[in-house]
Amino acid sequence: MEPLERYRPIIDDFDAFLAACERPLGNAVRVNTIKATVERTLAALDEAGLDYEQADWNPRVIDLETDSPGSTWTAFHGFTHGQEEVSAVPPVVLDPEPGERVWDCCAAPGGKATQIAALMDDRGTVVANDNNLGRISALRFNAERLGATSLAVTNADARNYSLERFDFDEFDRALVDAPCSCEGTIRKNPDALDNWSEGHISSVAGVQKGIIRRSIQATREGGTVVYSTCTFAPEENEAIVQHALDTESCRVVDFDLDLEHSPGLTEWDGDEFDSSLENAARIYPHHNDTGGFFVAKLEVTA
Amino acid sequence: MADGNDGQRFDRLPATPAERTVEGRVSREEVVDYFDDRFGVPPETFDDYTFWEKGAGKIWIYGGEAPTPLEIEAIGMTCLRTRQEHWKPTTDFVQRFGGHATECVIDLDRERARRFAAGEDQELERWDGDWGYLIAAHEVGVGPEGRPVRDGEAVERGESEAIGVGLYVHGELRSMVPKGRQRDLES
Numbered sequence: 001m002e003p004l005e006r007y008r009p010i011i012d013d014f015d016a017f018l019a020a021c022e023r024p025l026g027n028a029v030r031v032n033t034i035k036a037t038v039e040r041t042l043a044a045l046d047e048a049g050l051d052y053e054q055a056d057w058n059p060r061v062i063d064l065e066t067d068s069p070g071s072t073w074t075a076f077h078g079f080t081h082g083q084e085e086v087s088a089v090p091p092v093v094l095d096p097e098p099g100e101r102v103w104d105c106c107a108a109p110g111g112k113a114t115q116i117a118a119l120m121d122d123r124g125t126v127v128a129n130d131n132n133l134g135r136i137s138a139l140r141f142n143a144e145r146l147g148a149t150s151l152a153v154t155n156a157d158a159r160n161y162s163l164e165r166f167d168f169d170e171f172d173r174a175l176v177d178a179p180c181s182c183e184g185t186i187r188k189n190p191d192a193l194d195n196w197s198e199g200h201i202s203s204v205a206g207v208q209k210g211i212i213r214r215s216i217q218a219t220r221e222g223g224t225v226v227y228s229t230c231t232f233a234p235e236e237n238e239a240i241v242q243h244a245l246d247t248e249s250c251r252v253v254d255f256d257l258d259l260e261h262s263p264g265l266t267e268w269d270g271d272e273f274d275s276s277l278e279n280a281a282r283i284y285p286h287h288n289d290t291g292g293f294f295v296a297k298l299e300v301t302a
Numbered sequence: 303m304a305d306g307n308d309g310q311r312f313d314r315l316p317a318t319p320a321e322r323t324v325e326g327r328v329s330r331e332e333v334v335d336y337f338d339d340r341f342g343v344p345p346e347t348f349d350d351y352t353f354w355e356k357g358a359g360k361i362w363i364y365g366g367e368a369p370t371p372l373e374i375e376a377i378g379m380t381c382l383r384t385r386q387e388h389w390k391p392t393t394d395f396v397q398r399f400g401g402h403a404t405e406c407v408i409d410l411d412r413e414r415a416r417r418f419a420a421g422e423d424q425e426l427e428r429w430d431g432d433w434g435y436l437i438a439a440h441e442v443g444v445g446p447e448g449r450p451v452r453d454g455e456a457v458e459r460g461e462s463e464a465i466g467v468g469l470y471v472h473g474e475l476r477s478m479v480p481k482g483r484q485r486d487l488e489s
Contacts, residue, residue, distance in 0.1 A: 035398070036443065040461070044443035048488055073442055076419055076485050077463055078397060101367070123350070125366030136375055141482070144379045147398035149351065149365040153376035167369045 003196040004183065007232055010265060011284060020285035025187040027069045029080040030088050030111070031060040032146045033118045036079040044074045057258035061088050078146045083111040084188065086259075086283050086293040090177055090228040091115040093255050093297050098123040100172040105158035105215055108135030110142040112177055117148040127171070129154045129161065159210035163218060173224045174215040178208045180229035180236050184292025187285060201235050208240045216248040216300055225250065225298040230291060232282070234268035237294040241280065242273045250298045252276035257295075260287040264296065307358050312377055314370035315353040315361070327355055328384045336382070336389055341437060342404035351378075359385030363395065388434055393466040393479050396437050400464025406436040408475065409462055415440035418465055418477045421484035426475040438468040438475070 001018055008014045031041045038059055045052055050072065051065035062080070066072065074080040091112050096102045098121045107113040107128035117126045128143070128151050130136050136155050143151045154165070158176075163169050181201050186192045208229075215225050227244070229236050241264075244250055252274065264280030266273050280296035307313075307324055315330045316322045322329060330353050337343040354362040354370070354377060364378030381395035400407070408429055410418060417424055418438050444461040467478040477484075 040443035042443075047443065071485055071487060073419075073487055076465075076483075076487060077442065079443070122365060125368075140376050143376070144392075144394040145397075145483070147379065147394065149363055149378040149398070151376070151378065152364070152366055152368060152374060154374045165369075165372065165374060167367055 001186075001193070003193050004232070010234075010268075012262065013286065016286040017284055020289065021186050023187060025084065025291060027064045027066060028083060028085045029062050029064050029069050029075070030083040030115060031062065032078055032081050032114065033060065034114075034122045034147045035077060036074075041074055041079045044077075044079060045072070048073060055085055058088060058092065061085050081111060081114065081142065081146055083115070084291050085288070086184070086290045087111055087230070088115060089257065089259065089281075089283065089293060090175055090226050090295055091119060093257065093295050094173055094175050094224060094226040096120050096124070096173050101125045101127070101168055101170075103127045103129065103171040103174040103215065103218060104177070105129050105161065105174060105211060106131075106177050106179060107153075108132060108139040110139035112175060113139065113151060114143055114146045114148045116175065117150050118146075120150060122148060122150045124150055125168075126151045127154060127166070128152070129156055129158060131155065131157045159207070159214050161214055161218065170220040171218055171223065172220060174219050174226075176208075176212050176215045176225065176227045178211055178227065178229050178236070178240070180204060180208070180231040181233055182230055183232050184230040184285070184294075187291055201233050205235050205240060208236055209243045212240055212244045213248055216244060216250050216298065219300045221249075221300055221302050223300045225300060226295065227298065228293060228295045230293055232284075232292055232294070234265050237282075237296070238265050238268065238273045238277050238280065239271065241277060241296045241298070242271075244298065245274055245276075249301045251301055252279050253297050253299045254279040255281075255297045257281055259283065262287075264294075307355060308371070309357045310373060312354045312356045312362065312368070312370065312372040312374070315355060326358075326385055328361070333361060333382060333384075337391075337399075340435075341400075341406050343399065343402045347399065347402045353381070354378075359383055390435055390478070391467055393483055396464045396467055400437045400439065401462075403437050403464070406431055406434075407439050407462070407464075408436055408468065408470070410438055410440045410465070412440065415465055416487050418468065418475070419479060419484065420486050421477050421479050421481070423474055423476045425473060426470070427473050429470055429475070431470075433470055435478070436468050436470055438465045438477070439463060440465055
């Protein structure tokens with residue numbers, strides 16, 4: 001937990017934060033409304049005698065009382081998909097509509113991409129890209145099990161992504177769920193901090209900058225880009241959004257989130273960020289008994 | 303490669319056999335007719351979808367936008383195997399679209415459904431329908447009052463949900479659920 005000490009000045013009730021990071025997480029699943037309604041899914045869980053609790057902020061997110069959420073009838077039918085509660089936040093903030101063209105540029109293993117497809121009633125085009133071929137097989141497996149027919153899967157580096165392969169030349173929305181140092185996943189993966197270093201953070205930040213810039217370039221004027229990570233490091237969060245503000249045409253916008261969170265930072269380690277970064281959300285493990293996440297919503301401008 | 307199938311790319315199926323340019327490739331019309339003739343799935347079910355071939359006889363169904371040909375990893379989902387004597391739908395396709403089927407659907411009780419999902423073959427004498435590939439289904443998520451009985455050969459069709467593709471031959475129902483999709487589930 002030592003790497004997390006650097007966040008003592010910015011996190012309220014830091015001791016509660018550390019204590020939460022040491023507790024393991026429960027098993028959350030997301031209801032896949034491409035396959036079944038929430039009501040029917042709950043009835044199927046009742047039939048199986050499984051206990052569960054729906055999240056207050058999102059009835060499609062369920063905390064399931066089982067050690068093997070993948071060995072249930074609801075998982076077999078694709079009614080449910082194992083996905084951490086906070087991991088379901090970015091697609092909700094992206095707020096895609098049926099018929100749109102949406103780019104999930106770091107999509108594997110596909111939890112968020114299929115959630116986007118479900119939010120669009122599986123109508124429109126969701127381009128699910130990942131640069132890692134091995135992880136793409138997991139993405140394809142999940143997409144088929146969850147019945148997402150609106151997904152097109154590509155294998156490319158998001159930083160220089162070409163739209164020439166399609167008939168259209170810009171997206172309505174893009175989700176950048178960026179590769180990151182994963183500090184916020186410590187409750188799920190106790191090894192998450194083993195390879196932590198400031199050098200690692202700065203190298204991954206370089207990749208994040210390239211991806212967020214390309215996602216803004218590939219999105220139409222007036223369109224939406226959501227940037228998210230599962231880490232606390234401001235170098236990978238606010239500083240990346242600041243880089244986008246400095247180099248591309250966009251602005252940070254506010255969004256509603258019925259989940260307890262802290263505002264984004266406007267300064268860190270001597271660097272100042274635009275005041276609009278207060279509109280971003282920092283979700284800490286002790287807030288809602290979840291993993292950690294950062295989410296910012298951008299509008300592409302002229 | 304105008305005369306052959308290119309396993310590296312997706313090609314949209316021709317609308318009808320008359321528009322075929324690749325030997326052996328099926329048409330959209332034939333695919334839609336197959337689902338209608340075999341399973342009673344209404345053709346209009348697929349009005350908003352396109353069908354594609356990548357790999358010999360591997361047919362994909364897609365709801366989004368894309369030009370043809372297209373060299374990417376996947377579009378939509380695999381739905382059907384052609385270029386063999388009996389066409390065979392995929393497990394994931396029948397789970398997604400099997401609810402539209404009215405023919406060649408066999409409803410299983412909970413114990414039989416469990417064995418089917420685990421990939422087991424089972425004796426089943428009382429099927430009156432056609433031999434060949436069919437859709438195995440069971441009731442799930444119906445709520446306590448409509449719950450099927452736990453024994454008996456088959457249940458009334460209510461909130462029936464497709465489990466996967468079965469092959470019925472000689473009094474035996476063979477599970478075609480692929481290894482990676484098989485699960486040991488509670489009955």
